[in-house]
Amino acid sequence: MFKKILVAVDRSEMKQAVFNRAMAIAKPAKAELLLLHVLTAEESGSPDMFVSPGLSYYPVVNDSVLTVYREQWQQFEEQGLETLRSLEKIAEANGVDVSYRQVAGSPGRVICSIAEEWDADLIVMGRRGLSAIREMLLGSVSNYVLHHAACSMLTVHVEPDEDPANVDEVEAAQSAS
Numbered sequence: 001m002f003k004k005i006l007v008a009v010d011r012s013e014m015k016q017a018v019f020n021r022a023m024a025i026a027k028p029a030k031a032e033l034l035l036l037h038v039l040t041a042e043e044s045g046s047p048d049m050f051v052s053p054g055l056s057y058y059p060v061v062n063d064s065v066l067t068v069y070r071e072q073w074q075q076f077e078e079q080g081l082e083t084l085r086s087l088e089k090i091a092e093a094n095g096v097d098v099s100y101r102q103v104a105g106s107p108g109r110v111i112c113s114i115a116e117e118w119d120a121d122l123i124v125m126g127r128r129g130l131s132a133i134r135e136m137l138l139g140s141v142s143n144y145v146l147h148h149a150a151c152s153m154l155t156v157h158v159e160p161d162e163d164p165a166n167v168d169e170v171e172a173a174q175s176a177s
Contacts, residue, residue, distance in 0.1 A: 002026075002152075006034045006115045008107070008125035008145075010043055011083055015126070018156045019087050022124040025154075026096050034118055035087050035100040037080045038107040045079075047072030077102065108144030116150045127155045 007022040009015040019035075026033050040046065047069055084100040091098035103110050115123050127142040142155050 001029050001031075002121040003029070003031050004034070004118065004120045005031050005122045005124060006036055006111070006118060006120040007087075008036050008038070008111050008123060008141075009083065009087065010037065010126075011045055011079065012126070014156070014158055015083065015087075017158050018124055018126045019090075021154065021156045023091065023094060023096065025122070025124070026091075027094055031121075032097040033091055033099075034114070034120065035084050035091075035098060036111065036114055037084055037100075037102045038110045039077060039080060039102060039104040040107055042107075046076055107141045108148065111141070111145050112148045112150070120151050122151060123149055123153045125153070125155060127157050 002025060005022055005026050007019060009018055022033060025031065041048075080102050084102060088098050088100050101114065103114065111123060111125065114120075123145060125142055125145065127140070142153075146153055146155070
């Protein structure tokens with residue numbers, strides 16, 4: 001039985017399906033959740049230092065560009081924390097022990113490191129479903145975690161035509177208890 005579940009979420013629409021699946025496991029097992037968001041420049045919606053109005057094809061890094069980037073990064077961090085806090089409230093309302101962390105770094109490595117440090121029994125995370133060639137070129141966080149985690153892992157895959165918000169595992173877990 002799983003007692004400590006690390007839930008790796010990002011700001012994509014898939015986060016809801018990942019969270020719901022983790023809740024469906026945690027609630028009946030009375031397991032503790034650790035919600036984790038890894039801040040990375042590769043995440044969709046992260047600021048890009050070289051995308052700034054008025055910059056030419058050859059980017060120039062100066063104080064004003066760095067200032068804008070820092071402000072955008074702080075907003076990005078706050079949005080990640082808001083996501084974690086909203087998921088925390090849902091878990092608490094459902095009687096699940098929960099905490100959260102937001103850490104900057106390489107997602108696969110950070111997930112594995114924190115799972116081991118926290119002594120997680122299970123990691124629940126999404127997967128984008130890249131083709132083998134795209135995965136080889138772009139890398140895959142879920143593939144990295146699968147091969148490096150010291151505990152079990154559950155990947156949640158949402159079909160392209162499926163709305164992640166409709167993967168309603170929380171209600172299924174509530175009705176089962």
